[in-house]
Amino acid sequence: MRIGILGSGSVGRALAGKLLVLGHEVWVGTRDVAALMARGAAPGARGEPFAAWHGRNPNVKVAPFAEAAAKGEILVNATAGSVSLAALRLAGEKNLAGKILMDIANPLDFSRGMPPSLLVCNTDSLGEQIQRAFPAARVVKTLNTMNALLMTDPQQVAAGDHTVFVSGNDAGAKRQVADILTNWLGWKQVIDLGDITTARGTEMILPLWVCLMGVVGSPMFNFKVVKWEASTKPI
Amino acid sequence: MRIGILGSGSVGRALAGKLLVLGHEVWVGTRDVAALMARGAAPGARGEPFAAWHGRNPNVKVAPFAEAAAKGEILVNATAGSVSLAALRLAGEKNLAGKILMDIANPLDFSRGMPPSLLVCNTDSLGEQIQRAFPAARVVKTLNTMNALLMTDPQQVAAGDHTVFVSGNDAGAKRQVADILTNWLGWKQVIDLGDITTARGTEMILPLWVCLMGVVGSPMFNFKVVKWEASTKPI
Numbered sequence: 001m002r003i004g005i006l007g008s009g010s011v012g013r014a015l016a017g018k019l020l021v022l023g024h025e026v027w028v029g030t031r032d033v034a035a036l037m038a039r040g041a042a043p044g045a046r047g048e049p050f051a052a053w054h055g056r057n058p059n060v061k062v063a064p065f066a067e068a069a070a071k072g073e074i075l076v077n078a079t080a081g082s083v084s085l086a087a088l089r090l091a092g093e094k095n096l097a098g099k100i101l102m103d104i105a106n107p108l109d110f111s112r113g114m115p116p117s118l119l120v121c122n123t124d125s126l127g128e129q130i131q132r133a134f135p136a137a138r139v140v141k142t143l144n145t146m147n148a149l150l151m152t153d154p155q156q157v158a159a160g161d162h163t164v165f166v167s168g169n170d171a172g173a174k175r176q177v178a179d180i181l182t183n184w185l186g187w188k189q190v191i192d193l194g195d196i197t198t199a200r201g202t203e204m205i206l207p208l209w210v211c212l213m214g215v216v217g218s219p220m221f222n223f224k225v226v227k228w229e230a231s232t233k234p235i
Numbered sequence: 236m237r238i239g240i241l242g243s244g245s246v247g248r249a250l251a252g253k254l255l256v257l258g259h260e261v262w263v264g265t266r267d268v269a270a271l272m273a274r275g276a277a278p279g280a281r282g283e284p285f286a287a288w289h290g291r292n293p294n295v296k297v298a299p300f301a302e303a304a305a306k307g308e309i310l311v312n313a314t315a316g317s318v319s320l321a322a323l324r325l326a327g328e329k330n331l332a333g334k335i336l337m338d339i340a341n342p343l344d345f346s347r348g349m350p351p352s353l354l355v356c357n358t359d360s361l362g363e364q365i366q367r368a369f370p371a372a373r374v375v376k377t378l379n380t381m382n383a384l385l386m387t388d389p390q391q392v393a394a395g396d397h398t399v400f401v402s403g404n405d406a407g408a409k410r411q412v413a414d415i416l417t418n419w420l421g422w423k424q425v426i427d428l429g430d431i432t433t434a435r436g437t438e439m440i441l442p443l444w445v446c447l448m449g450v451v452g453s454p455m456f457n458f459k460v461v462k463w464e465a466s467t468k469p470i
Contacts, residue, residue: 112358121439122352158461165443193446201443204356208400208436211428212460221462225447226393228455 004029004072006065006087008036008050011104011148012078016060018152022184027061029068029091036062069095074102074180075137081107081126082119085133097136100173102180103127103199104143104151106206115210118203127167127199138173141199142166142181145209147219154187154222162224163189167198191225239264239307241300241322243271243285246339246383247313251295253387257419262296264303264326271297304330309337309415310372316342316361317354320368332371335408337415338362338434339378339386341441350445353438362402362434373408376434377401377416380444382454389422389457397459398424402433426460 003019005012006029016026030036037051054060061071069075069091079087084105088096107119107126120126127141143151143164154160164187168174174192181187193201205223213219238254240247241264251261265271272286289295296306304310304326314322319340323331342354342361355361362376378386378399389395399422403409409427416422428436440458448454 117357122356122442123347157463162461191447191450193443193450198443198446201440201446204439204442205436207357207439208428208433211433211436212426215426215428216460216462218463221460224459224461225451226397226457226459227451228392228453 001025002027002071002073003076004068004070004074005076005078006068006091007076007078007080007105008062009078009080011151012076013050013053013057014148014152015076015078015104017057018185020057020059025061025071026059027063027068027071029063029065029087031065031087031090033062033064065090066092066095072099074100074176077101077103077105077130079105081105082109084126085129088130088134093134093136096134099137100176101130101134101137101139102143102177103130103139103141106144106203108206115207118206121200121204123200125197125199125203127196127203131169131196138168138170139196140166140168140170140173140177141196141202142177145202145205146222150220150222152185154185157220157222158224160186160188162222163191165191165193165198165202167193167196167202169195189225236260237262237306237308238311239303239305239309239326240311240313241303241326242311242313242315242340243297244313244315246386247311248285248288248292249383249387250311250313250339252292253420255292255294260296260306261294262298262303262306264298264300264322266300266322266325268297268299300325301327301330307334309335309411312336312338312340312365314340316340317344319361320364323365323369328369328371331369334372335411336365336369336372336374337378337412338365338374338376341379341438343441350442353441356435356439358435360432360434360438362431362438366404366431373403373405374431375401375403375405375408375412376431376437377412380437380440381457385455385457387420389420392455392457393459395421395423397457398426400426400428400433400437402428402431402437404430424460 002025108116109119131139178190237260343351344354366374413425
């Protein structure tokens, strides 16, 4: 399948590398390909310049946002949440129309220092903003609640026994995304929270996630939803 | 020990009942004792009027906020988040001074209907508001991320293998609360998130919690933090 990944940071790279290994044609979209290739080490990308990463993954195609979006049959928003809407406008409404758009971004605001706050929350979310701005896209919020390396390899923690959420208005899109999460990426517990307004819930756990990263001392952790089961009921 | 529980709803009742069974002297504080005793079924209290509950738990002492706070050596804020500051003002600054105040409330706003939003979040929290309003109280935010019945009996889900958080500025108070959570209530995984500003993180998972209650079809669930361990590392 042809996948268009918008964003060239750690999230975009982790997904691009994994999807390539799985045999897909992967297009990474960026604002300015020449500038990206010339750029030095970027924050959040484990210090590695994109060109060095691409040297190790030469089969990933790199293109402007609009071309990557046009090529992709399924699209992924892996841009920073603060610039997602601008990047998607560059990708172009017609290139998003009718397609699944997996929205992995979080609207983190680092402008006040650490820990980050959210640019939008409580009565709205980035997922909803994207769905409103591009009503013909089939937006599914997912994978925004764990580290990039864990997204594509959940087995690295607790034998993969933990949770990923999906939110979106299009039931068929959510089923297809759940299939991708399960069969491509290896997720065991996919929870459908409901329509795109439930993206508020997953975006709003980011402040707790950031605290936990400090406590755990690593981003390699996740949440598992545990619930009452007949088998755990006291006799 | 003498425990003052401010609030007579489902959270206050669950804790009062449990602490009484454990042999403590429990004072439930309310605005107007006579009105509480005369009141019919209240929302969120499983339909049972307080007087009926008290009939089954007659050894719980019921008193105005200020008296319950004065009697308690350890205090619990189990009021609705929207009225917590008002209730604590009635409890009286001098009755809170120097004491551990376990803050279990969430600043839920039901005024726009379901699902609730938060009255404060992102750059502030109810826990911080309470600590600022009562600087001599030793506020520890905890137990605000699960149902009242699970707070006092974590074994009901997944054999108790899930997480409770503590946030607060006073390390000694957090150690004592962690001891209460572990040895009185049976919690196995207590995570100290840091100072009281980390209460933002736990209060902000409420929107996800509310979504999950709908999906799970019951409030008997919780989050477990799973992390990378040497034992799960691929060989």
